[in-house]
Amino acid sequence: xxxxxxxxxxxxxxxxxxxxxxxxxxxxxxxxxxxxxxxxxxxxxxxxxxxxxxxxxxxxxxxxxxxxxxxxxxxxxxxxxxxxxxxxxxxxxxxxxxxxxxxxxxxxxxxxxxxxxxxxxxxxxxxxxxxxxxxxxxxxxxxxxxxxxxxxxxxxxxxxxxxxxxxxxxxxxxxxxxxxxxxxxxxxxxxxxxxxxxxxxxxxxxxxxxxxxxxxxxxxxxxxxxxxxxxxxxxxxxxxxxxxxxxxxxxxxxxxxxxxxxxxxxxxxxxxxxxxxxxxxxxxxxxxxxxxxxxxxxxxxxxxxxxxxxxxxxxxxxxxxxxxxxxxxxxxxxxxxxxxxxxxxxxxxxxxxxxxxxxxxxxxxxxxxxxxxxxxxxxxxxxxxxxxxxxxxxxxxxxxxxxxxxxxxxxxxxxxxxxxxxxxxxxxxxxxxxxxxxxxxxxxxxxxxxxxxxxxxxxxxxxxxxxxxxxxxxxxxxxxxxxxxxxxxxxxx
Amino acid sequence: xxxxxxxxxxxxxxxxxxxxxxxxxxxxxxxxxxxxxxxxxxxxxxxxxxxxxxxxxxxxxxxxxxxxxxxxxxxxxxxxxxxxxxxxxxxxxxxxxxxxxxxxxxxxxxxxxxxxxxxxxxxxxxxxxxxxxxxxxxxxxxxxxxxxxxxxxxxxxxxxxxxxxxxxxxxxxxxxxxxxxxxxxxxxxxxxxxxxxxxxxxxxxxxxxxxxxxxxxxxxxxxxxxxxxxxxxxxxxxxxxxxxxxxxxxxxxxxxxxxxxxxxxxxxxxxxxxxxxxxxxxxxxxxxxxxxxxxxxxxxxxxxxxxxxxxxxxxxxxxxxxxxxxxxxxxxxxxxxxxxxxxxxxxxxxxxxxxxxxxxxxxxxxxxxxxxxxxxxxxxxxxxxxxxxxxxxxxxxxxxxxxxxxxxxxxxxxxxxxxxxxxxxxxxxxxxxxxxxxxxxxxxxxxxxxxxxxxxxxxxxxxxxxxxxxxxxxxxxxxxxxxxxxxxxxxxx
Numbered sequence: 001x002x003x004x005x006x007x008x009x010x011x012x013x014x015x016x017x018x019x020x021x022x023x024x025x026x027x028x029x030x031x032x033x034x035x036x037x038x039x040x041x042x043x044x045x046x047x048x049x050x051x052x053x054x055x056x057x058x059x060x061x062x063x064x065x066x067x068x069x070x071x072x073x074x075x076x077x078x079x080x081x082x083x084x085x086x087x088x089x090x091x092x093x094x095x096x097x098x099x100x101x102x103x104x105x106x107x108x109x110x111x112x113x114x115x116x117x118x119x120x121x122x123x124x125x126x127x128x129x130x131x132x133x134x135x136x137x138x139x140x141x142x143x144x145x146x147x148x149x150x151x152x153x154x155x156x157x158x159x160x161x162x163x164x165x166x167x168x169x170x171x172x173x174x175x176x177x178x179x180x181x182x183x184x185x186x187x188x189x190x191x192x193x194x195x196x197x198x199x200x201x202x203x204x205x206x207x208x209x210x211x212x213x214x215x216x217x218x219x220x221x222x223x224x225x226x227x228x229x230x231x232x233x234x235x236x237x238x239x240x241x242x243x244x245x246x247x248x249x250x251x252x253x254x255x256x257x258x259x260x261x262x263x264x265x266x267x268x269x270x271x272x273x274x275x276x277x278x279x280x281x282x283x284x285x286x287x288x289x290x291x292x293x294x295x296x297x298x299x300x301x302x303x304x305x306x307x308x309x310x311x312x313x314x315x316x317x318x319x320x321x322x323x324x325x326x327x328x329x330x331x332x333x334x335x336x337x338x339x340x341x342x343x344x345x346x347x348x349x350x351x352x353x354x355x356x357x358x359x360x361x362x363x364x365x366x367x368x369x370x371x372x373x374x375x376x377x378x379x380x381x382x383x384x385x386x387x388x389x390x391x392x393x394x395x396x397x398x399x400x401x402x403x404x405x406x407x408x409x410x411x412x413x414x415x416x417x418x419x420x421x422x423x424x425x426x427x428x429x430x431x432x433x434x435x436x437x438x439x440x441x442x443x444x445x446x447x448x449x450x451x452x453x454x455x456x457x458x459x460x461x462x463x464x465x466x467x468x469x470x471x472x473x474x475x476x477x478x479x480x481x482x483x484x485x486x487x488x489x490x491x492x493x
Numbered sequence: 494x495x496x497x498x499x500x501x502x503x504x505x506x507x508x509x510x511x512x513x514x515x516x517x518x519x520x521x522x523x524x525x526x527x528x529x530x531x532x533x534x535x536x537x538x539x540x541x542x543x544x545x546x547x548x549x550x551x552x553x554x555x556x557x558x559x560x561x562x563x564x565x566x567x568x569x570x571x572x573x574x575x576x577x578x579x580x581x582x583x584x585x586x587x588x589x590x591x592x593x594x595x596x597x598x599x600x601x602x603x604x605x606x607x608x609x610x611x612x613x614x615x616x617x618x619x620x621x622x623x624x625x626x627x628x629x630x631x632x633x634x635x636x637x638x639x640x641x642x643x644x645x646x647x648x649x650x651x652x653x654x655x656x657x658x659x660x661x662x663x664x665x666x667x668x669x670x671x672x673x674x675x676x677x678x679x680x681x682x683x684x685x686x687x688x689x690x691x692x693x694x695x696x697x698x699x700x701x702x703x704x705x706x707x708x709x710x711x712x713x714x715x716x717x718x719x720x721x722x723x724x725x726x727x728x729x730x731x732x733x734x735x736x737x738x739x740x741x742x743x744x745x746x747x748x749x750x751x752x753x754x755x756x757x758x759x760x761x762x763x764x765x766x767x768x769x770x771x772x773x774x775x776x777x778x779x780x781x782x783x784x785x786x787x788x789x790x791x792x793x794x795x796x797x798x799x800x801x802x803x804x805x806x807x808x809x810x811x812x813x814x815x816x817x818x819x820x821x822x823x824x825x826x827x828x829x830x831x832x833x834x835x836x837x838x839x840x841x842x843x844x845x846x847x848x849x850x851x852x853x854x855x856x857x858x859x860x861x862x863x864x865x866x867x868x869x870x871x872x873x874x875x876x877x878x879x880x881x882x883x884x885x886x887x888x889x890x891x892x893x894x895x896x897x898x899x900x901x902x903x904x905x906x907x908x909x910x911x912x913x914x915x916x917x918x919x920x921x922x923x924x925x926x927x928x929x930x931x932x933x934x935x936x937x938x939x940x941x942x943x944x945x946x947x948x949x950x951x952x953x954x955x956x957x958x959x960x961x962x963x964x965x966x967x968x969x970x971x972x973x974x975x976x977x978x979x980x981x982x983x984x985x986x
Contacts, residue, residue: 014540017537020537021514021518021537021540021541024517024518024521025514025517028517032525032719034718034719034734034735035716036714036715036717037730037734037735040732041735043510043772044510044514044731047507047511047514051544221529223528224527224528224529225527226525226527238530238533238534239532240533241529241530241533242527242529242530242533279536
């Protein structure tokens with residue numbers, strides 16, 4: 001049986017390596033690849049993904065798992081090997097149900113739909129995207145049918161991004177958030193804050209230096225991180241010692257600074273995953289929600305906090321003396337924390353952000369349950385946008401077409417953005433219990449204790465447990481809306 | 494049987510894609526990767542190479558080839574399918590003979606020896622590198638023994654880089670070159686040419702712009718090339734529409750310009766490989782020698798020629814007006830064509846270059862045939878350097894340790910540098926027969942006819958034939974030293 005375990009581990013190490021290679025291919029395509037290289041890249045990415053899938057879903061993996069069942073039953077369920085076997089079994093059983101033909105068709109339609117969406121968005125022409133959305137949805141419904149045992153269809157889709165989390169659980173959390181967020185928005189939306197100085201000339205070369213400075217200040221091992229410019233910021237990289245984050249330097253805004261802090265959180269998670277099992281599935285990141293808890297923690301709990309800016313604001317003023325010398329830190333802090341309903345999620349503040357996510361979560365369930373016709377989606381979108389945020393959507397480019405996800409078949413993804421935000425506050429409070437002087441440390445520009453806490457209590461767990469069990473082990477509790485609401489209430493009191 | 498052919502093609506397309514992915518991994522490691530990423534990269538590269546090797550050497554490929562033998566015998570031997578089967582059979586039979594354990598050991602020792610060599614070179618300490626050289630040579634001898642049917646052992650090693658080319662053939666060409674090169678060197682070595690202006694301040698940012706200008710002037714399809722700085726220039730890239738060349742911008746020299754033209758020649762070869770078979774082995778580059786014929790052609794036949802500089806020199810003067818306005822084009826042309834024996838191959842001029850290559854070719858045969866003790870290699874090296882070039886090697890860093898190849902187990906590689914130079918002149922003369930006003934075109938900055946000729950007569954052949962047959966089809970003749978010698982004689986008359 002140790003022979004079978006070794007063989008399975010070797011197979012799964014190949015899967016992990018292939019996935020890391022795939023990440024490098026994607027990073028390169030977004031940052032370095034000449035535009036014409038796209039044809040090769042599509043073939044290369046498809047090959048690498050197929051090789052990974054063959055290993056997970058393959059008959060040999062099934063045989064090894066069968067052979068290893070007695071061993072698995074005899075192990076301490078918290079041991080590394082037990083967690084490895086649990087995860088591989090779960091993934092194998094799921095992937096083995098999906099015919100290669102369906103998977104290929106989903107990948108194909110996603111690849112073809114993406115440029116159609118980009119053009120439709122540029123021209124604000126939902127009708128031209130509609131047939132592709134229909135194909136994506138139809139494929140997703142066929143996918144859902146492969147898993148008849150779930151309580152509701154949407155559970156299948158959610159599980160791809162937030163494993164072992166039910167739609168009902170997410171709904172309960174969101175329903176608790178909703179009335180309070182709506183009342184907070186109503187309270188705060190007309191509060192007058194002068195943030196005009198945040199718009200205007202911020203030369204990108206200095207933004208670039210500041211981004212590097214922040215990432216180095218937050219901290220990491222030497223010679224292991226890159227920051228590159230891209231149209232859409234993301235964090236990636238082929239391994240824990242090769243972390244690559246990206247940001248977008250707009251010449252008239254400081255947004256790159258906050259997006260860099262956000263991506264730093266994602267990057268640090270990768271950077272501190274458990275080294276001893278780095279080549280195995282249980283040594284990878286847990287879920288999108290846990291990932292997002294890390295990025296939102298660094299972006300918001302650290303990056304929009306008073307202690308951080310007490311320390312860092314003089315440095316930012318040095319970078320932009322003409323613009324920022326006349327602005328006191330209190331005004332700056334208020335300006336980067338304004339609450340302003342808008343129609344764009346990616347630029348939303350901490351309070352309105354949740355409503356953007358809920359809107360999509362609700363619409364996706366309506367789609368999957370056939371409660372909305374896809375051609376009526378723009379109207380449904382705009383109605384919710386008015387109900388939740390009081391904004392009138394000017395056109396579909398700023399409405400239903402704004403996000404890339406649906407074009408790529410990523411249905412079931414959105415709720416993780418808000419789950420992450422909610423969990424980030426629970427994690428923050430757990431850090432505060434162990435490191436009571438956390439805010440004083442941050443005020444002195446010291447981030448080592450925070451990094452170490454996250455490394456030890458969250459990152460070190462890798463993918464050994466589902467996200468809610470990971471959160472419970474890290475904080476003592478599964479997800480709860482309460483701390484998040486209290487945090488927002490306190491912050492905006 | 495068509496089913497078997499399709500299956501074999503699909504397998505080999507995977508091999509080609511894996512090799513292209515491998516090239517991207519290597520390019521990234523040399524240009525973009527944070528230093529700490531090296532551990533992941535070694536694992537990822539090893540995996541991709543192993544997956545490619547398994548497909549070529551694997552039993553299934555052998556079965557398919559067996560099944561396809563009747564088809565192969567019935568095909569027109571010049572048809573694409575016949576060339577495909579010929580190449581796959583040749584490669585399979587070769588790779589299947591090599592035990593995976595030996596291949597792994599060779600890769601392992603090469604990976605370990607490389608940093609040892611780098612340190613030994615930095616400290617000019619041959620003794621510390623000697624044990625690793627011994628291990629590399631011992632592994633190569635074990636590898637040679639797997640192919641007992643060859644005329645001489647060195648044939649096995651040469652074949653890895655220059656397929657179906659015998660050591661005796663190369664020796665014959667080199668023996669014809671040798672006396673004439675030696676007499677040319679004796680004639681030219683004391684000719685006084687003032688090239689002092691080539692040393693001094695040449696700001697790298699302008700070198701960068703000039704490199705881009707030259708590559709765009711020589712020509713390529715849009716949005717398909719990158720140029721990046723590296724310590725050692727090379728050409729690579731994951732496909733014909735994603736070509737990546739590198740160069741080194743030294744602040745006190747114009748060498749990057751010539752190295753860029755050299756790498757352009759390699760890149761153009763990749764760029765113009767036959768599109769219809771781009772995913773198959775017979776659609777790849779033919780050999781290192783043919784590759785080098787392309788790079789040397791653009792570097793020397795174009796890049797050190799009078800017509801080119803009549804056209805381009807004013808542009809270079811515009812980039813460096815203070816340094817180059819006082820220098821007439823004739824002086825510049827003479828300066829970039831001086832003959833000066835030195836101990837460094839990579840900086841050698843066109844005349845002395847050949848002797849550097851012959852020195853290594855001869856020593857490698859002595860090594861493989863046991864005619865020299867490895868510990869006596871520095872002495873043997875220095876003696877030849879004195880005999881051939883009249884230079885005294887100051888230390889082993891500038892002597893036997895100067896090249897990386899032996900540390901990586903690349904024995905059998907060097908002769909391709911000179912074979913390429915020799916073939917470049919034969920190809921040039923063939924172009925001149927078809928495009929008699931080639932030099933006038935170059936004098937007007939027009940390179941389309943040259944690009945197209947190379948594309949049609951050399952690049953389009955891919956790897957369908959061994960290098961000498963490729964040369965014969967392109968020029969009407971296999972390798973001959975005569976045109977090369979005549980070219981040098983005429984140039985330096």
